[in-house]
Every structure is written in structure tokens, then in C-alpha cells.
Amino acid sequence: MIERCKMRPATKILVIDDDPDLVEALKIILEIESYQVVSAFDGKEGLKKVKEENPHLIILDLLLPKEDGDVLCRELKGDPRYADIPILVLTAVAEKVDIKVFPEHKISSLPADDYVHKPIQPQDLLDRVKKLLARSK
Amino acid sequence: MGQNNRPVEKLERILGERFGIEILNAMGIAIVVLDPDFNIIWANREYRKVQEKPEEDIVGKKCYEISFGHNRPCTVEACAVRRTLKTKKDSKGLKVIKRRGEEKQLDVYSFPLPGPRGKLSYVVEVIEDNTQLYKLVELSDRLTAFASHELKTPLATIYQLTTVLRQIDLPPEKRKVLFERIISRSQHGLKTVENFLIYSKIKAGELQITPKKVNFYRDVLERVLDFHKDYTLKKGMRFICDVPKDLEVICDADYVEVIYNNLLTNAIKYGEEDTEIFIGYGDKGDRYHYFSVASIGEPIPEEDREVIFKRYVTTRKDGSGIGLDVVRELITKHGGKIWVEPCYFLSGKCLSGETVSQEYKDKTKEGNNFVFTILKKLKEIQVSH
Numbered sequence: 001m002i003e004r005c006k007m008r009p010a011t012k013i014l015v016i017d018d019d020p021d022l023v024e025a026l027k028i029i030l031e032i033e034s035y036q037v038v039s040a041f042d043g044k045e046g047l048k049k050v051k052e053e054n055p056h057l058i059i060l061d062l063l064l065p066k067e068d069g070d071v072l073c074r075e076l077k078g079d080p081r082y083a084d085i086p087i088l089v090l091t092a093v094a095e096k097v098d099i100k101v102f103p104e105h106k107i108s109s110l111p112a113d114d115y116v117h118k119p120i121q122p123q124d125l126l127d128r129v130k131k132l133l134a135r136s137k
Numbered sequence: 138m139g140q141n142n143r144p145v146e147k148l149e150r151i152l153g154e155r156f157g158i159e160i161l162n163a164m165g166i167a168i169v170v171l172d173p174d175f176n177i178i179w180a181n182r183e184y185r186k187v188q189e190k191p192e193e194d195i196v197g198k199k200c201y202e203i204s205f206g207h208n209r210p211c212t213v214e215a216c217a218v219r220r221t222l223k224t225k226k227d228s229k230g231l232k233v234i235k236r237r238g239e240e241k242q243l244d245v246y247s248f249p250l251p252g253p254r255g256k257l258s259y260v261v262e263v264i265e266d267n268t269q270l271y272k273l274v275e276l277s278d279r280l281t282a283f284a285s286h287e288l289k290t291p292l293a294t295i296y297q298l299t300t301v302l303r304q305i306d307l308p309p310e311k312r313k314v315l316f317e318r319i320i321s322r323s324q325h326g327l328k329t330v331e332n333f334l335i336y337s338k339i340k341a342g343e344l345q346i347t348p349k350k351v352n353f354y355r356d357v358l359e360r361v362l363d364f365h366k367d368y369t370l371k372k373g374m375r376f377i378c379d380v381p382k383d384l385e386v387i388c389d390a391d392y393v394e395v396i397y398n399n400l401l402t403n404a405i406k407y408g409e410e411d412t413e414i415f416i417g418y419g420d421k422g423d424r425y426h427y428f429s430v431a432s433i434g435e436p437i438p439e440e441d442r443e444v445i446f447k448r449y450v451t452t453r454k455d456g457s458g459i460g461l462d463v464v465r466e467l468i469t470k471h472g473g474k475i476w477v478e479p480c481y482f483l484s485g486k487c488l489s490g491e492t493v494s495q496e497y498k499d500k501t502k503e504g505n506n507f508v509f510t511i512l513k514k515l516k517e518i519q520v521s522h
Binding site: 024025026032092093118122 | 286289294410
């Protein structure tokens with residue numbers, strides 16, 4: 001069992017994914033380290049939440065309703081106000097398998113800070129988040 | 138039987154020296170004869186058809202000019218004819234040409250035609266237009282990739298929820314909720330597989346329905362609505378069901394459930410959050426039952442309203458293009474039709490069709506209403522168990 005962290009200054013993480021169950025699972029994992037988790041279920045809501053919540057890190061899915069994750073990723077990284085927020089892309093789109101179907105989601109061309117496939121081991125997620133947050137400080 | 142009566146000789150007498158040429162022309166495969174400088178000496182009818190050019194525009198011209206509009210030969214790597222000229226051996230390759238904006242994928246086989254003293258005089262190029270075959274292979278690859286993705290999504294979530302349950306100490310009530318989510322996601326995964334299985338049955342021409350008289354609300358809708366309840370709640374959506382509870386319909390309840398599952402999945406996925414989904418019924422006094430599923434969301438453009446029901450067609454980036462095709466096929470089996478029309482919502486009411494006044498349209502939210510019919514007198518089959 002992974003132990004819960006007792007104290008941590010509020011570090012806000014925005015999870016953008018259209019799958020509410022996955023968001024719930026990620027929320028439980030991230031709350032182990034006492035991160036404050038906010039969520040959005042489509043690209044447009046994601047952008048709105050970035051502006052409203054000013055998160056320290058974003059976990060982003062690629063196939064999203066209303067605005068795709070890759071479009072949002074490029075938009076945020078191209079905007080000096082949000083370019084420094086680390087983005088961890090977490091998606092079921094596998095680079096080698098699904099690129100034929102989703103050519104626009106070529107991971108290697110995305111300006112994200114890290115990229116990982118769904119599903120992810122809880123400890124792996126926490127390690128990656130920690131690393132990205134440390135790098136952005 | 139005398140020599141002169143042999144069928145071949147009869148044909149030779151009728152066709153004269155054009156005997157061989159006529160046979161080559163009758164073949165559904167393109168054949169062209171080239172000299173070592175790539176000049177076209179002769180081409181059969183199918184070659185002219187593939188190139189979409191008349192004979193006078195072909196003979197005497199360079200093959201690369203005809204195929205690609207180049208003024209130079211293709212590379213040895215790309216051109217089977219060049220390889221045959223170089224090696225004096227058979228060669229094969231793939232040629233992609235463009236005609237009227239469309240690509241044609243041609244499989245090419247080239248053979249040397251030796252002249253006197255073994256000197257290479259001509260090359261015969263045999264061309265098969267396999268554009269349709271390549272398209273089908275591409276579609277099949279695409280479908281496989283979509284099927285894998287659609288299955289991977291629920292499986293990834295189930296795995297994620299399971300790892301959380303296994304590795305994180307959670308209060309019992311939270312664990313119960315997550316277990317329920319896992320069950321629900323597994324059911325959704327099974328429905329996805331079911332869709333693909335039905336799809337393959339349709340493709341193989343093996344889909345048969347077993348119509349029986351059912352209480353439509355109890356035997357179809359209640360099951361469907363219960364199945365989708367969680368997802369609608371998560372999006373803040375709710376069902377408004379206007380189907381008489383005592384409605385009896387002759388149908389295959391399992392397959393009608395599949396129809397609703399597809400329509401409701403789309404309505405929930407593409408509908409706006411915190412809105413209503415209308416499930417309606419109408420009887421116009423004709424031969425059909427009219428059922429509908431309407432939701433608020435971006436209206437489907439008029440030009441897409443018919444094509445979305447065709448095989449492999451999807452206007453959504455994350456769709457496989459088989460869901461509505463399956464729906465259409467199942468409805469056809471029930472003697473009915475399906476179409477989509479724009480609709481308008483105002484304070485718990487949904488109005489659909491062309492009769493809606495402009496004043497009403499201006500005040501309301503737009504959406505899509507999927508209407509389908511089922512023949513009232515569908516022949517009931519007595520199933521013995």
C-alpha cells in the first residue's frame with residue numbers, strides 16, 4: 001500500500017480528461033501526496049480552468065471533446081502566461097499503433113513536458129509529477 | 138475431327154491476324170509493350186482505361202509521360218520496367234498515378250521480350266488496378282486500430298481503478314464506489330465488443346432477428362436507461378422518457394437495446410452537460426412505430442445528415458463509423474428507417490422538424506433528434522426454448 005503524505009503546501013493539479021472514472025482514479029492517487037486536484041472534461045473547459053485555477057501542473061488527455069488535447073497543449077505552450085506550466089500528457093493513443101487513425105496526435109511533435117500511456121502505475125504518476133514540479137520551480 | 142475444324146483455327150479464320158490482339162484487348166488487366174527507350178509500342182484497351190486516355194494519345198509516347206506527365210524516366214528503385222531493362226529479368230512494383238484528383242494504386246509486373254539472338258527488344262508491362270483493394274485494406278487497418286482503441290479505453294480505466302484499489306488504502310464506502318465503477322466499465326466494454334460482433338455478423342450477411350411481442354418500456358427501455366444512468370448523472374444530464382409504459386411492440390428486444398445503446402451513447406458523449414435527453418414515441422396511425430432520441434448539442438450539418446449512417450463514415454474524430462451503420466442495419470431488419478433532424482429545446486420540451494417557427498428557434502437551444510421506425514406488423518417468430 002502507498003502511504004499518504006500528511007502535509008504539503010497546496011500544489012494545484014488540473015486533470016483534463018473526458019473519462020470521469022479515470023479522473024476519479026487520478027484524483028485519489030494525487031491526493032496521496034496532498035495535491036489539490038481540479039478537473040475538466042473537455043478541451044474548452046480545460047482552458048477555462050487553466051485561466052481560473054492557475055494550476056501548478058496539468059495532466060492532459062489527447063482525445064477530448066470540443067477541443068483536442070494536442071490543440072490545447074500547443075495553445076498553452078504558445079501563450080507566455082501559461083507556457084511555464086508543466087504538461088504531462090496521459091493518453092490511450094499509442095504512438096506506434098494509433099497514429100494511422102489519429103495522425104494529428106503525433107506525440108513526438110507535441111510541446112508537452114512529459115508523456116505517458118494510460119493506464120499508469122500510481123507510484124510512476126507521483127514520481128513524474130514530482131519531477132515536473134521540481135523542474136518548474 | 139479434321140484439323141480445320143479445331144475451334145482455335147475457326148477463331149483464327151474469323152479474327153485473322155487480330156486474333157491475339159482481340160484476346161489481349163478483352164482481358165480485364167492492363168498490358169502495354171514498351172521499347173528499350175520507354176516508347177509505348179502498343180497498349181490494350183484496359184491500359185487505355187486505366188490511364189483514362191485514347192489510343193492516339195498513348196502509342197508512340199513515353200510511358201512516364203503518360204503515367205506521370207514527367208519528361209524523364211522514373212528511378213530504377215521506383216520503376217519495374219527499368220529494372221527489367223537493367224537485369225533482363227521479371228520485375229514487379231507499385232505505381233501510384235493521379236487521375237481527376239484521385240489516386241490509383243497499380244500493381245505492376247514487367248517481363249522482358251527478347252528479340253533475335255537474345256537481345257532485349259521489348260518490355261511487356263502488366264498492370265493491375267488494385268485501388269479498391271488497397272482502399273479496403275486501409276479501411277480494415279483503420280477499423281482494427283479503432284476497435285483496439287475503443288477497447289483499450291475502458292480496459293485502461295478498469296486497470297487504473299483496480300491499481301488504485303489494490304495499492305491505496307481507502308475507506309470502505311469509497312472502495313464500494315470504485316468496485317461499482319469497475320463493474321459498470323466492464324459492462325460498457327462488453328457492449329463495445331458486442332457492437333463489433335454484430336457488425337461482423339452484418340458484414341457476413343448472418344444477422345437474423347427474432348421478433349417477439351414485448352412490453353417496450355419494461356423489456357427494452359428500462360434496461361437501457363438503467364445502463365446509462367451513471368454516465369448521464371456524471372454529465373449532469375437527465376432522461377425525459379415519453380414512451381407509454383404499456384406500449385407493446387413486435388421486435389427483437391436485444392437488438393433494439395443495441396440501437397438505443399448506440400444512440401444514447403452518442404447523445405451522452407456529444408450532448409451538452411447539464412441538459413436533458415428526450416426519448417420519445419409517436420404513432421401517426423400508419424404502419425410504423427416512431428421512436429426518437431434527442432439531445433442538445435452541436436447540430437449535425439445538413440450535408441452530413443444522410444452520410445453518417447453509411448459504413449465507415451464518421452464526422453467525429455473519435456468514432457469508428459460503425460455505430461450508426463449497425464443501428465441502420467438493425468432498424469432495416471425491423472422494417473424501419475432512421476434519420477436525423479434538427480430539434481429545439483425549451484423548458485423541458487423538445488420540438489423537431491421543419492414545422493418549428495423561427496420565433497421558437499430563436500429562443501431555444503439547438504440539438505439533434507434521431508428518429509427511427511419499426512414496422513408495426515413485423516412477423517412474430519415463435520421461439521421454442
